Amino acid sequence: EAQVTQNPRYLITVTGKKLTVTCSQNMNHEYMSWYRQDPGLGLRQIYYSMNVEVTDKGDVPEGYKVSRKEKRNFPLILESPSPNQTSLYFCASSLELFDTQYFGPGTRLTVL
Amino acid sequence: GQNIDQPTEMTATEGAIVQINCTYQTSGFNGLFWYQQHAGEAPTFLSYNVLDGLEEKGRFSSFLSRSKGYSYLLLKELQMKDSASYLCAVRGPSGTYKYIFGTGTRLKVLA
Numbered sequence: 001e002a003q004v005t006q007n008p009r010y011l012i013t014v015t016g017k018k019l020t021v022t023c024s025q026n027m028n029h030e031y032m033s034w035y036r037q038d039p040g041l042g043l044r045q046i047y048y049s050m051n052v053e054v055t056d057k058g059d060v061p062e063g064y065k066v067s068r069k070e071k072r073n074f075p076l077i078l079e080s081p082s083p084n085q086t087s088l089y090f091c092a093s094s095l096e097l098f099d100t101q102y103f104g105p106g107t108r109l110t111v112l
Numbered sequence: 113g114q115n116i117d118q119p120t121e122m123t124a125t126e127g128a129i130v131q132i133n134c135t136y137q138t139s140g141f142n143g144l145f146w147y148q149q150h151a152g153e154a155p156t157f158l159s160y161n162v163l164d165g166l167e168e169k170g171r172f173s174s175f176l177s178r179s180k181g182y183s184y185l186l187l188k189e190l191q192m193k194d195s196a197s198y199l200c201a202v203r204g205p206s207g208t209y210k211y212i213f214g215t216g217t218r219l220k221v222l223a
Binding site: 031033035040041042043044045048049050056058059090094097098100101102103104105106 | 142143145153154155156157160162199201203208209210211212213214215216
């Protein structure tokens with residue numbers, strides 16, 4: 001089944017403890033992106049990638065890192081999480097630039 | 113600055129027609145997307161406009177006017193399952209995968 005998967009789906013952690021949220025797609029998509037969704041603020045783009053080893057900042061990249069070493073995977077890294085990074089995170093991918101985005105199921109992160 | 117505006121909430125009756133408006137001001141425009149998002153779930157694609165005019169897909173239609181920075185999503189023959197949030201999103205500058213999303217319109221369909 002064609003899909004975008006994210007792990008973990010739920011995570012509660014403490015301030016400063018490094019974590020990685022994985023994202024993987026099996027559709028051979030070129031383009032991938034990370035978003036966070038907060039009440040009243042909507043979806044905001046954190047980082048995106050247009051190809052292997054090519055990443056760029058979205059609107060809210062502070063406090064996050066990404067890497068794209070393989071086409072299918074696009075992990076989101078929080079080196080030192082803080083409570084203001086408590087949010088619902090979505091990974092998305094597209095086959096082509098003009099194609100729609102396909103979203104993963106989301107990861108609900110709580111930073112205490 | 114960049115901005116996408118949509119109404120926060122709308123209510124309509126089952127079987128009716130509802131129009132959800134979206135206005136945008138963005139640096140660069142390479143298409144406008146509408147997504148549906150049920151509570152606690154991921155957004156799913158509804159429609160895409162890159163040229164002016166109306167795109168129709170079953171019960172859903174979307175309209176775009178680039179000169180006015182305006183789009184709407186029209187939902188016909190509303191069903192209870194259409195109760196969801198509807199997100200307007202613009203893909204930004206050419207050659208990028210940058211997206212700006214509106215905050216979404218929460219639609220309640222009443223019996």
